[in-house]
Structure formats: C-alpha cells, structure tokens
Amino acid sequence: MELKLEHVATGQVRIGQTQLRNLAHRILAAAGVEEEDARIVADSLVEADARGMNSHGIIRLPVYVDRLLKGGVNARPNFLIVTESDSVTLCDAGDGLGAVATRKAMEIAIEKAKRTGIAATGVRNSNHNGEGARYVRQATSANMIGVATTNSSPIMPAWGGRDPLVGPLPIAFGIPTDGEPIILDMALGMSSRGKILYYLEKGLELPSGWLVDAEGRPTTDPSWINKGGWILPIGGHKGWGLILICEILSGILTGGAFGKELTNLYERLDHPQRNGHLLIAIDIAKFVELSTFKRRVGEYMSLIKMSRLAPGFDEILVPGEIESRNFERQQIEGITISRSVVEELLNLASRLNIAVEEAA
Amino acid sequence: MELKLEHVATGQVRIGQTQLRNLAHRILAAAGVEEEDARIVADSLVEADARGMNSHGIIRLPVYVDRLLKGGVNARPNFLIVTESDSVTLCDAGDGLGAVATRKAMEIAIEKAKRTGIAATGVRNSNHNGEGARYVRQATSANMIGVATTNSSPIMPAWGGRDPLVGPLPIAFGIPTDGEPIILDMALGMSSRGKILYYLEKGLELPSGWLVDAEGRPTTDPSWINKGGWILPIGGHKGWGLILICEILSGILTGGAFGKELTNLYERLDHPQRNGHLLIAIDIAKFVELSTFKRRVGEYMSLIKMSRLAPGFDEILVPGEIESRNFERQQIEGITISRSVVEELLNLASRLNIAVEEAA
Numbered sequence: 001m002e003l004k005l006e007h008v009a010t011g012q013v014r015i016g017q018t019q020l021r022n023l024a025h026r027i028l029a030a031a032g033v034e035e036e037d038a039r040i041v042a043d044s045l046v047e048a049d050a051r052g053m054n055s056h057g058i059i060r061l062p063v064y065v066d067r068l069l070k071g072g073v074n075a076r077p078n079f080l081i082v083t084e085s086d087s088v089t090l091c092d093a094g095d096g097l098g099a100v101a102t103r104k105a106m107e108i109a110i111e112k113a114k115r116t117g118i119a120a121t122g123v124r125n126s127n128h129n130g131e132g133a134r135y136v137r138q139a140t141s142a143n144m145i146g147v148a149t150t151n152s153s154p155i156m157p158a159w160g161g162r163d164p165l166v167g168p169l170p171i172a173f174g175i176p177t178d179g180e181p182i183i184l185d186m187a188l189g190m191s192s193r194g195k196i197l198y199y200l201e202k203g204l205e206l207p208s209g210w211l212v213d214a215e216g217r218p219t220t221d222p223s224w225i226n227k228g229g230w231i232l233p234i235g236g237h238k239g240w241g242l243i244l245i246c247e248i249l250s251g252i253l254t255g256g257a258f259g260k261e262l263t264n265l266y267e268r269l270d271h272p273q274r275n276g277h278l279l280i281a282i283d284i285a286k287f288v289e290l291s292t293f294k295r296r297v298g299e300y301m302s303l304i305k306m307s308r309l310a311p312g313f314d315e316i317l318v319p320g321e322i323e324s325r326n327f328e329r330q331q332i333e334g335i336t337i338s339r340s341v342v343e344e345l346l347n348l349a350s351r352l353n354i355a356v357e358e359a360a
Numbered sequence: 361m362e363l364k365l366e367h368v369a370t371g372q373v374r375i376g377q378t379q380l381r382n383l384a385h386r387i388l389a390a391a392g393v394e395e396e397d398a399r400i401v402a403d404s405l406v407e408a409d410a411r412g413m414n415s416h417g418i419i420r421l422p423v424y425v426d427r428l429l430k431g432g433v434n435a436r437p438n439f440l441i442v443t444e445s446d447s448v449t450l451c452d453a454g455d456g457l458g459a460v461a462t463r464k465a466m467e468i469a470i471e472k473a474k475r476t477g478i479a480a481t482g483v484r485n486s487n488h489n490g491e492g493a494r495y496v497r498q499a500t501s502a503n504m505i506g507v508a509t510t511n512s513s514p515i516m517p518a519w520g521g522r523d524p525l526v527g528p529l530p531i532a533f534g535i536p537t538d539g540e541p542i543i544l545d546m547a548l549g550m551s552s553r554g555k556i557l558y559y560l561e562k563g564l565e566l567p568s569g570w571l572v573d574a575e576g577r578p579t580t581d582p583s584w585i586n587k588g589g590w591i592l593p594i595g596g597h598k599g600w601g602l603i604l605i606c607e608i609l610s611g612i613l614t615g616g617a618f619g620k621e622l623t624n625l626y627e628r629l630d631h632p633q634r635n636g637h638l639l640i641a642i643d644i645a646k647f648v649e650l651s652t653f654k655r656r657v658g659e660y661m662s663l664i665k666m667s668r669l670a671p672g673f674d675e676i677l678v679p680g681e682i683e684s685r686n687f688e689r690q691q692i693e694g695i696t697i698s699r700s701v702v703e704e705l706l707n708l709a710s711r712l713n714i715a716v717e718e719a720a
Contacts, residue, residue, distance in 0.1 A: 086446055
C-alpha cells in the first residue's frame with residue numbers, strides 16, 4: 001500500500017484518515033486479529049487521533065501489536081457472557097483487545113436498555129480499551145445516555161497514603177443533543193503524565209496542586225513524575241473517592257482484577273492486563289419524549305454559551321466540543337501526528353511483511 | 361414534651377437522638393405533614409446531625425416549616441408515577457418534601473433492580489432532600505450499590521463564564537461491605553459555603569483554588585463569598601463537566617426544572633423549589649456472588665488502610681468512615697448541636713403550640 005504524508009511542521013506530518021485506518025487495520029490483521037476486530041481497533045485509534053486525543057490514538061498500536069505477538073493479548077479471544085439478567089450482563093473478554101470487548105459490551109447494554117430503560121454491562125479479563133468517549137458515543141448514536149469507566153494498573157496512592165494503589169481512572173458520559181453529543185471523557189487526576197512531561201521538556205514550573213514528590217509533599221517541579229512522585233486526584237479526597245468507586249465498579253463488581261493485580265500496558269508484555277470495564281446505557285425515551293429532552297438540553301447549552309465571560313476566556317466550551325471541531329477539521333485536511341509515530345508504524349509494517357511505500 | 365439538654369461548650373449543647381427526633385416529628389406534624397412522612401423527614405435530619413453532617417441536619421427544619429406554612433412545600437402532596445418500564449420509573453413529587461419523595465424513589469429503584477439487575481428512578485417537582493448519603497444507604501442495606509444526585513438553584517457559572525448557571529451539585533455513591541458501607545457523598549465544588557464562612561469568621565485566608573471574586577479572578581479572601589464571588593468546581597473544567605451531567609440527569613432527563621427555573625431553599629418561600637433527583641440501584645448479586653464482592657472490597661480496603669502514610673496524615677480514611685464513627689459515638693452520648701439551633705426549634709414549637717419544657 002501507498003502512504004501519502006504531508007509535512008506540516010518540524011517533526012509533524014499529516015496523513016489522510018482512510019490511509020491511516022487501512023494501515024492500522026493491515027498491521028493488526030497481520031498480527032493475527034480477525035478482520036472485523038482489526039477494523040474496530042483501527043477505527044478506535046484513528047478516531048481518537050482525529051479528535052485530537054492523540055494519547056489514545058495510533059501511538060498505542062505498537063504496544064498492542066507487541067502484546068498480541070508476545071501473548072499478553074489474545075488475538076482470537078473467546079468472548080463469553082458469564083451471566084445475565086434483564087438489565088445486566090457480565091462478560092469475560094478472554095484477554096482480547098479492550099476496544100473490541102468494550103464495543104460489544106456497550107452494544108449489549110444498548111439492546112437491553114431499549115427494552116428495560118437502563119442496562120449495565122460489566123467486562124472482566126480485558127485489556128487497554130482506549131478512549132471512553134468512543135463507547136459513550138455508541139449510546140448517544142442510539143439516543144441514549146452512555147456511561148463508561150475502566151480500571152488500570154495503579155500509579156497513585158489512596159488519599160493520605162504513599163503506596164500506589166489506584167490508577168487515575170477515567171469516566172466518560174455521553175448526552176445526545178440535536179447536534180453533536182455532549183461528551184465528557186476525563187481521567188480523575190488533576191493532570192496527565194503526558195501533560196506533565198510537556199512541562200518538563202519545556203523547563204516550565206507546574207501549576208500548584210497537580211503533583212507531589214515521592215514522599216507525598218506538594219511540588220511544582222515536573223521532574224518528580226519520573227522519580228516516584230504522583231499526580232493528585234481532582235478535588236483531593238473527593239477525586240480519590242470517585243476513583244475508588246470507579247475501581248470497585250469496573251474491577252470488583254465484574255469479578256475481575258483490581259489494583260496491583262492489573263498489568264501496566266507497557267510492562268510484562270506476555271501477561272494479560274486484566275482490565276475491567278463497566279458500561280451503562282440509559283434510554284431517554286423511557287423517561288421523557290426524546291424531542292423534549294433534546295430541546296431542553298439545547299436551551300441549557302444556549303444559556304451556557306451566552307454567559308458573560310470570566311477573565312482569560314474567549315468562549316465557553318461544552319464538554320466534547322473541542323474534539324468535535326478537531327474531528328471535523330481533520331476529516332477534511334487529514335490527521336496531524338508526529339513523524340516518529342509514523343516511522344514506528346512503518347517499522348511495524350515491515351516487521352509484519354506489509355509492503356508500504358511512501359508516496360512522493 | 362420534655363427536652364433534656366446537656367451543656368458541652370460555649371454555645372453548644374448535647375441532646376439525645378430520640379428526643380430530637382420526636383421534637384422534629386411533632387413540629388412537622390403540626391405543620392400539616394402526615395405522621396409517616398413527618399417521621400421520615402425527622403429521621404433524615406437527625407441522622408445527618410448524628411453523622412456530623414450538621415449542614416444537612418436539624419438546622420434545615422425551620423425553613424422546611426416556613427415553606428410548608430407559606431405553601432412552597434405541599435404537606436400532603438400527590439406523589440405520582442408519571443411513566444415506568446421494567447427498570448425505569450419517573451415520578452412527580454407533587455411539590456412535597458424532598459426527603460419523602462427521594463426515599464420512595466430509591467425504594468422503587470431497589471424493587472426493580474431486584475428483578476432486572478439495575479434500575480433508575482427520576483423525580484421531578486420535588487424540594488430540598490438533604491443528605492444524599494441517606495438514599496444510597498437504602499441501597500447498601502439491600503446489598504445493592506446506590507447512586508443519588510439532585511439539582512439545586514444556581515450559584516456557580518459555567519466554566520469560563522460569570523453568570524450563575526449551576527449549583528455545586530452533589531453526587532453520592534454507596535457500596536455495601538461486610539461492615540459499614542463505603543459512602544461517598546460530596547458536592548462537586550472545591551469547598552462549601554459553610555466552610556468558607558468559617559474561614560471568614562476566623563479571619564483566615566482561604567487555600568488557593570477554592571474561590572474567585574465577582575469578576576472570576578482567583579482569590580484567597582473568604583469575604584467574596586458574600587460579594588458575588590463563587591466556589592470553583594473540583595478539577596476546574598472537569599468538575600464543571602460532572603456538574604453539567606448531574607444537572608442533565610436530575611433536571612432534564614426527569615422532565616423537570618433546571619438552572620434558574622429552580623428556587624433557592626431560602627428565597628420565595630411560597631414557591632415550590634422544583635428540584636429533580638435521580639436514583640440508581642445496582643443489584644450486585646446479578647453480577648457476582650455477594651460474598652465474593654464483599655470479600656474483595658474488604659481486601660481492597662485492607663490494602664488501602666495498610667498503606668504507608670503521606671506527610672500530614674495519621675490514618676487513611678475510607679469515604680463515609682468519619683460519619684460512621686460520629687454516628688456510633690453520638691448514638692450513645694447524644695448529638696452535639698449549637699444552642700441557637702435548639703432555641704430556633706423551641707420558638708418553632710411554641711409557634712405551632714407544641715408544649716416543650718427544658719428539663720433541669
């Protein structure tokens with residue numbers, strides 16, 4: 001296949017969405033993943049890049065492939081329904097790719113919510129599943145409210161402690177509207193590792209309240225992120241409480257793994273990660289008329305948009321709005337990613353005997 | 361009736377739980393509330409005090425009574441089920457007391473979750489409902505996970521704005537364990553009005569990140585709370601996003617009121633507040649064996665408790681633990697409240713022709 005790259009800035013290239021998707025798809029298929037599953041994962045990674053969420057994008061493909069080849073991820077898993085009732089389903093992902101299992105799980109929740117009004121699907125024995133936004137968008141596409149959470153290997157202590165016990169877990173909500181859905185997809189930490197590394201690289205001080213050093217003392221020195229410091233949860237004990245709830249919902253309610261029982265995405269590549277997920281779908285029409293709901297959400301969003309601005313703001317954004325704008329723009333002009341990521345993909349392709357040529 | 365007060369410190373008295381409950385019950389009944397409903401509200405207020413959550417305690421009774429007498433709260437409301445499906449119920453509280461409507465709503469959610477695994481009840485046209493913890497404890501008592509949220513009249517702007525559009529909304533989660541349940545019950549603001557007034561009274565500077573002035577500029581001067589400043593959401597735009605989701609779930613999904621359509625508890629006492637609530641119950645046994653769930657949560661809590669401590673901490677607390685300890689202690693020794701609150705209650709009793717004598 002041919003890859004057409006456009007140089008945009010030092011170390012940055014632009015590539016068409018379809019091309020990037022096809023490359024990711026071929027790489028995953030060559031690593032043993034079934035055609036349809038490979039398509040789902042490729043779509044999920046490229047869509048994250050298109051929305052500007054590069055940390056959940058194609059940058060993750062190399063480690064997915066390493067895990068597939070070393071046995072940490074099962075390329076052809078046996079996805080099982082362990083138990084179910086009218087509104088609840090518990091699935092075992094069979095150590096397969098997280099994006100495939102989570103997509104199925106949300107599909108099941110949506111189907112059940114159509115009948116009963118609200119439904120939840122738990123998943124255990126899964127792996128890294130990327131952007132939570134993607135799964136709650138499945139719900140908003142079906143005119144439902146979606147909720148998604150997952151656990152991950154621990155890098156933060158409990159509030160008041162200093163042994164790593166929890167991940168900076170994410171939670172995502174999706175609300176359908178007459179236009180683009182409201183998508184709140186966030187980790188429950190004050191910042192992300194990636195953002196702190198950016199401050200470190202630029203030699204900048206961190207805002208206070210983001211990071212503590214290895215002893216748990218507040219610091220504005222970003223280098224502690226690499227020396228045993230940790231990111232603080234939002235609102236201190238409040239965010240820690242929310243993380244604890246998300247861990248229990250995704251790790252314990254599912255009968256899966258929690259805390260140190262999970263494997264980090266980048267460590268022990270021959271070991272399954274054992275992430276757990278919880279997906280909830282709420283059928284709006286079982287409460288109120290869908291058109292009334294959307295009209296009222298629209299009224300609320302207008303009030304928000306028309307507010308007088310606080311100092312330092314040009315505009316008030318609704319959660320998910322930046323990502324929608326990025327997507328719209330990058331669908332036309334192509335996706336901007338770092339050249340080093342593209343080179344890693346080309347190496348990966350060559351390792352898997354996929355012929356890729358860079359077009360002039 | 362006789363009231364036995366024990367002096368404990370300047371302006372503080374101690375009173376037996378049962379006495380306080382009976383007094384609150386008689387006052388509510390005298391204000392026209394049905395016996396059983398009066399009992400529910402009295403229990404809910406006194407229990408909040410017993411748990412040390414005085415801001416949701418008996419301190420609210422005088423305004424409840426004012427609203428009942430002035431017509432803002434309907435003492436004998438017509439609680440209606442507007443629509444329902446297997447796992448969803450939408451109720452209209454008929455402008456009745458919030459604690460009564462919310463209790464019924466969670467009961468309905470629990471009953472449905474017993475059959476289907478997860479259920480949600482929405483409530484509209486309700487009023488102030490006190491501590492969210494109380495409703496999620498109904499779920500934990502039934503060996504379920506509970507979630508409760510509510511909206512309230514706006515005092516904070518959207519993130520980036522400076523017109524009040526949202527309340528510092530609360531969300532509560534309850535997780536059953538082999539001992540006391542884990543109860544996370546929190547507002548999504550960095551602090552509470554009450555706490556900031558305490559700093560003001562003591563002449564202390566606020567920690568940074570709690571408050572902004574009337575223009576939206578960061579301040580550590582607590583007096584801005586009374587001059588048009590506002591409390592910041594936890595994690596900035598993240599907490600704002602969570603507040604927005606809670607507002608949509610409790611105000612719009614229920615077909616109820618949102619934002620400025622709601623009345624503040626202390627204003628326009630002849631107007632219904634029109635709060636909306638959402639309650640969710642999740643039946644653990646529909647996912648995994650209840651004993652396995654509780655054992656695993658116990659293992660997790662042990663790991664947390666046994667962590668090495670961060671500087672400035674004596675102990676790691678699980679959400680709800682302080683409140684459980686307060687409750688245990690105050691059940692035996694009585695509840696400590698401010699003398700001025702007791703005096704307000706005695707005035708209220710006398711206005712309603714309830715004979716109360718202070719025992720020697």
